[in-house]
Amino acid sequence: MKIHRTLLLSVMLAAVSSCSVPRAGGEAIGSRQLRHVVAFRFRPEVTAEQMRRVAEDFRALKGKVPQIIDFEGGPDLDPARRAGKFTHVFIVTVASEKDLAAYGAHPDHRAFSRSADPLLAEVMVVDYWR
Secondary structure (H helix, E strand, O other), X not given: OHHHHHHHHHHHHHHHHOOOOOOOOOOOOOOXXXXXXXXXXXXXXOOHHHHHHHHHHHXXXXXXXXXXXXXEEEEOOOHHHHOOOOOEXXXXXXXXXXXXXXXXXXXXXXXXXXXXXXXXXXXXXXXXXX
């Protein structure tokens, strides 16, 4: 639970430290960007190869969903922390709340979610403005 709280606290501090605010309608102002942070905890029976494939498929969305400005993330570097915990974290960057909604509704994102969901025990999502 400590890793979960630490990740959440880090994201919250990053969001609070941003001095800009979105304009009405959720559109970005200037160079501001919306960060969509996603953490995965896989089911115990999921193999390393299945985890790798999910991460690869998620990363491939950058070339398929036009609203994605940037994508980063991957597995935790410390295998000792992985057992039963969130093991992967990703940050999808979009320009606005409207783009985040379009990303979520995009057919390729929906297909990815359908393929990954059966392998996941838990997903944590936090969105914030940068």
